[in-house]
Amino acid sequence: MTTPLRKDAARNWDRIVAVARALIDQGTPLQLNDVAGRAGVGVGTVYRHFATPEALLETVATPCLEALVDHGRQALTGADPWRALECFLFRTVEAQVADASLSPVAAAATDALPRTTQLKEALRSVGTALLGRARDAGAVRPDLTSADLVPLMCGIAYAVHVHGGTPADRIDTAHRYLATLLEGLHATPEHA
Amino acid sequence: MTTPLRKDAARNWDRIVAVARALIDQGTPLQLNDVAGRAGVGVGTVYRHFATPEALLETVATPCLEALVDHGRQALTGADPWRALECFLFRTVEAQVADASLSPVAAAATDALPRTTQLKEALRSVGTALLGRARDAGAVRPDLTSADLVPLMCGIAYAVHVHGGTPADRIDTAHRYLATLLEGLHATPEHA
């Protein structure tokens, strides 16, 4: 797809992405000059590889988005439609809580990289499919649309963020919050 | 509590806050120089009244926080504990969706003004009381603690934000999302 990079270029690319990863994990805002300094490369090198901070952020987020899409596709093969949706949403929230690069990418209205647009589209489409199966099985509130999935997952992740705590706590909180929401999403007798 | 301001100082204070309110409503970032210019006062005057941008933001948010606390206290007098909690949470989310000054204040770990700390504390305590009554009535999930209320409301508001749409749409979305979450929060047979 993309032309393979020269060996030295690839090394710099890796360094830059690794530095960005670390900065994001620390919550430090991504500044390309700063990234360059920490990666031990010139500013120009960073700009050559990543035209904007968003492009770098999305690059950092890409593997995680890919994993989510893969997982969602596998979930589609599961027997229990509700279970499959539930499982997909858990993964989605966990990923956002564990990886700070995802939330801003998920919430952004426009993408810097085409690859990101593809992945977000793929994610939406997997979500739509999982939701459709669950709805057909009568397992889900009828007023929930596929356009709500991403916002709700972002909201849960944000709630976890506001709650705070150690990384381990956050995972726990995420599970509790999502479980609660899912209970509300699940079709109940009164919707029958 | 605070020394009453001289009449002209009070007029400046009002102008500054009004300008800040307008900027926040437009989504323009609060820059004190900019606020000063628009309010027709010097930068120094803005700094005299508001040591930091956060202090100004919190000042803008204050009336709304006060209204929420008041409403919560009234809700405490209601007969149906679950209804009261529900109603309080609706107000909380609606306020955040309608007033962009609230979310950052609610999510901030530290406050610029003591008054803000008081109000946030009061809000938490009303929430705790409402939740306690509802829990005593067996109306809520047992794993929900009062430390979860604020994060969850912030999360819902954030989800609404990510979903997007016109102001009217947002109110609608907020209602749907909160109704869904509340269904999950409400005690169900399996918790009984």
Add this chain to the structure above:
Amino acid sequence: MTTPLRKDAARNWDRIVAVARALIDQGTPLQLNDVAGRAGVGVGTVYRHFATPEALLETVATPCLEALVDHGRQALTGADPWRALECFLFRTVEAQVADASLSPVAAAATDALPRTTQLKEALRSVGTALLGRARDAGAVRPDLTSADLVPLMCGIAYAVHVHGGTPADRIDTAHRYLATLLEGLHATPEHA
């Protein structure tokens, strides 16, 4: 017209303009950061007074433009229309040769300061009047329009610049070149 500046602000304004004047005379490009450094003021101060390098350049050029306009208006009162035009054009070229700030301002299609636009307009209008009088007296080539005056004067000044030499040489060259051109502009028997 303009609010009078505070004493300290006026001092900085003067310093900045003086530095700019010197840089222009040396042929150094005007860079606001650089000007700030040399004037011993902060960058922000320069930006406060002059939003762009062009604004600073035009400010430096203003007194000279004003003097040209004044001179042109006096020339209009002279008895001999051709002499008056000639005299005005000599001054115009001399000014450009002596003051490097003028050429770029004269040649620019758009102005940074309204004052500059006024002055350029005034200059054009004086030129038009002088040319009109000379044409009415049958003293000038009929194919010359007032829209040609500024370009031709800029051209002469540029020719002097390309020729080079010491400042004194340049004045001399300017006189020779303009005298030559004027001979061509002057109505001759064959136009009669």
Add this chain to the structure above:
Amino acid sequence: MTTPLRKDAARNWDRIVAVARALIDQGTPLQLNDVAGRAGVGVGTVYRHFATPEALLETVATPCLEALVDHGRQALTGADPWRALECFLFRTVEAQVADASLSPVAAAATDALPRTTQLKEALRSVGTALLGRARDAGAVRPDLTSADLVPLMCGIAYAVHVHGGTPADRIDTAHRYLATLLEGLHATPEHA
């Protein structure tokens, strides 16, 4: 003179010059990286062929300079010395107006390529010869020296540039301006 290039090197050379030509015609500043990209060659290749942007610019201008020299030499064989000079100067101005690569090369005090220096020298010498013949015939102002020809032609071209207009307008303006100047250059009774 120069070692003949390998065939592929020659192809690159041609591409680079063609791209530079196009950029100059559009008024886009010549940036070697940019040129390389558009020519589909590496930056290093551009640098191998042209050590500096000026060298590339001069290379682009070379054919036109050569044509001017040729034309001037032919003019020297003409019968009417004044006519010959006139004709040469018209060509010179037309060329500058039509080809944006010439003015900066003509006005530059130092050249990047020896070939450019030769050509400019040749041009000056042809001009000197043409002027000498015209002066001997008593056809030109006695105070005009051959060192004035290039500056005056640059000045006319610059005046045309300041006047502006479409390419066709410019040719027209150039003719008018030069005709006017030539009238001034031509010997008149008072010089006799």
Add this chain to the structure above:
DNA sequence: CATGAATGAGCCTTCATTCAT
């Protein structure tokens, strides 16, 4: 108290040039 001029750190971005591959 009010004013608003001044400050300057901080961030962003471009581009001529070098040099490893």
Add this chain to the structure above:
DNA sequence: AATGAATGAAGGCTCATTCAT
């Protein structure tokens, strides 16, 4: 020879904050 990745100096601009008037 050709390539194009890397470099980093250079310049631009903003904005929170201070302080003389």
